Amino acid sequence: MRQFTAVVNPTAGASAGAAALLGVARLLREAGAELETAYSRSLDHARQVAREAGEQGRVVLAVGGDGMAGAIGGALSGTGAVLGLVPAGRGNDFARALGLPADAQALAEVLLHADPRSVDTIEVTSAVHDRTVVLGSVYAGVDALANLHANRARLLRGSASYYLGGLRAVTGWRAARYRLTLDGEEHLHRGYTAVAANSGYYGSGRLIAPDARIDDGLLDVVLIAEAPRRLFFSLMNDLDTGAHVHRPQVRILRAEEIRIEADRAVPYGADGEVDAALPVTARVLPGALRVLG
Structure with missing residues (x-):
């Protein structure tokens, strides 16, 4: 069973980010997955937390919008670590490009069972x-x-x-x-x-x-x-x-x-x-x- 570290956007941590994570987190834990949550102090801090979690073999969940997804995905780019998204921002455009479902149950199924796919990033x-x-x-x-x-x-x-x-x-x-x-x-x-x-x-x-x-x-x-x-x-x-x-x-x-x-x-x-x-x-x-x- 996968182990997850969720990194929550500092600007969304008390509202949209936490709300979006809540239902998904419950479903992940009910399925037997381990989940830790970290509220980042900044995007730089989010990158640091993501790298450390990835080095431990954990799936890193970016909880927030495209800025958060880009920061964490960028930090994991080239490392072999696995990224998951819990969309909770204004745009959520990269989640849209991935075709991620909005429904918490369907998203949890993706996070639990989907095989990682390799995608491009931009330097x-x-x-x-x-x-x-x-x-x-x-x-x-x-x-x-x-x-x-x-x-x-x-x-x-x-x-x-x-x-x-x-x-x-x-x-x-x-x-x-x-x-x-x-x-x-x-x-x-x-x-x-x-x-x-x-x-x-x-x-x-x-x-x-x-x-x-x-x-x-x-x-x-x-x-x-x-x-x-x-x-x-x-x-x-x-x-x-x-x-x-x-x-x-x-x-x-x-x-x-x-x-x-x-x-x-x-x-x-x-x-x-x-x-x-x-x-x-x-x-x-x-x-x-x-x-x-």
């Missing part, structure tokens, strides 16, 4: 991040600014916070000039964003890269060019289904590594965390993480 390097590893995507532009606004929202959760954050971000955004280097080949781009996607989803269920696969050894690079604001909002609505990829303002490339630069200090985010500005380099790490799902 991120910049002036701020000497080296960090995340799971879902790296995005630079108006979406990163929208994510920053969403993270600061106190009264809204889920897609509502991202929608309001998007409205605020687009209102004052002016197109940036990007220089992208994909596997050594340079591309110029002027527009709203550049996204390097491992997972197809970001921003609380928006299907930014419909053909992205978390186990194909490639990043899907989605470029959204400059457009009138009215058209841009229509394009954003298309993200619900992935229909935006058929618009002429959208271009999709694929690469193992991408460096993103811009003509000004454009913010970038990774797995829901936004704390830096371009330039940034993202490189896929094929099959680097073992995950239940």
Whole structure:
């Protein structure tokens, strides 16, 4: 029987995270599994707890949203340790990419009995991040600014916070000039964003890269060019289904590594965390993480 260590998001530890874990924890223990719970003091502390648990052969459960999943999954990347997710955040986009069930009973069955699968991760390097590893995507532009606004929202959760954050971000955004280097080949781009996607989803269920696969050894690079604001909002609505990829303002490339630069200090985010500005380099790490799902 598996042994688990659940690491709970410090911002969700007293509410959503604990609530999401409660039902799953009961089912795991009823099935005979051992479960320890750790409330992290920060994402760095969460990474440390995860590494120590993984070294002991325990399955590490990331309890929280994409920031928590990315931090813990990144810490376990390349170690051979096994990650499980208990979604309890605003977006839960990597859990969505894995196809994890929302029902506690079904999720417990996955955690107890599913065979670990190998998925890709993303190594991120910049002036701020000497080296960090995340799971879902790296995005630079108006979406990163929208994510920053969403993270600061106190009264809204889920897609509502991202929608309001998007409205605020687009209102004052002016197109940036990007220089992208994909596997050594340079591309110029002027527009709203550049996204390097491992997972197809970001921003609380928006299907930014419909053909992205978390186990194909490639990043899907989605470029959204400059457009009138009215058209841009229509394009954003298309993200619900992935229909935006058929618009002429959208271009999709694929690469193992991408460096993103811009003509000004454009913010970038990774797995829901936004704390830096371009330039940034993202490189896929094929099959680097073992995950239940």
